[in-house]
Amino acid sequence: MGDIVQIFNDYKDRADFLTVYVREAHPIDEWQMKSNVKDDVCYAQPRNLSDRLAIANDFTKRFNYPVPFGVDDMNNAANDAYAAWPERLYVIDESGKIAYRGGMGPFNYNPAEVRGWLAARYGEVKHPEEKTPDSNPEKAP
Amino acid sequence: MWIGISVGALLLVAFIALSVMAGGPKDALYMVRYALPHMHRGNLKVGDAAPDAKLFALNGSDTFHVRERAGSKPLVLVFGSFT
Numbered sequence: 001m002g003d004i005v006q007i008f009n010d011y012k013d014r015a016d017f018l019t020v021y022v023r024e025a026h027p028i029d030e031w032q033m034k035s036n037v038k039d040d041v042c043y044a045q046p047r048n049l050s051d052r053l054a055i056a057n058d059f060t061k062r063f064n065y066p067v068p069f070g071v072d073d074m075n076n077a078a079n080d081a082y083a084a085w086p087e088r089l090y091v092i093d094e095s096g097k098i099a100y101r102g103g104m105g106p107f108n109y110n111p112a113e114v115r116g117w118l119a120a121r122y123g124e125v126k127h128p129e130e131k132t133p134d135s136n137p138e139k140a141p
Numbered sequence: 142m143w144i145g146i147s148v149g150a151l152l153l154v155a156f157i158a159l160s161v162m163a164g165g166p167k168d169a170l171y172m173v174r175y176a177l178p179h180m181h182r183g184n185l186k187v188g189d190a191a192p193d194a195k196l197f198a199l200n201g202s203d204t205f206h207v208r209e210r211a212g213s214k215p216l217v218l219v220f221g222s223f224t
Contacts, residue, residue: 090217
């Protein structure tokens with residue numbers, strides 16, 4: 001999620017962003033993850049829209065999440081249309097066509113590919129605090 | 142009999158591999174039960190028209206469509222959940 005927020009901050013003037021909240025990946029009544037217990041992210045799989053909205057609102061408030069947000073309906077229409085679960089990334093171009101289609105999460109969920117797509121089109125956004133492997137500060141004047 | 146043993150051994154190896162990938166034997170079972178049925182490769186391709194879907198705003202009363210957000214600029218779609 002941090003990667004997405006960073007990409008959003010870097011490119012929000014040039015691209016639009018939309019987060020789509022879909023059915024939970026690791027709720028307490030399905031395949032719960034220890035890391036979620038540790039982080040106090042413990043929710044049952046929503047059975048109705050108000051449960052789903054409540055979790056979405058907890059998420060955006062907890063992280064002060066800046067990216068525009070939408071919630072899938074209980075028929076999971078957006079999830080099904082985009083084969084999205086548990087997480088997935090797309091870029092849609094100005095003509096409404098899919099320009100980038102990320103792989104299935106979690107193993108092929110790769111924000112760096114979205115950054116690459118945006119960088120190819122709009123140029124890289126550099127972060128000075130990140131050192132590249134071949135940078136050598138000792139050689140700097 | 143040897144066929145049965147071979148198939149059994151293969152299943153055992155597959156289960157162990159899945160356990161390692163998922164984190165443990167319980168995780169492997171839960172993955173098969175709760176995750177794999179919902180994971181779909183899908184058949185969208187680059188160049189296809191982006192599907193539309195109605196979404197709810199965080200306030201729960203307003204709705205909008207994915208495609209309404211696409212147009213003047215590229216639209217980055219981020220699908221996910223909290224857990």
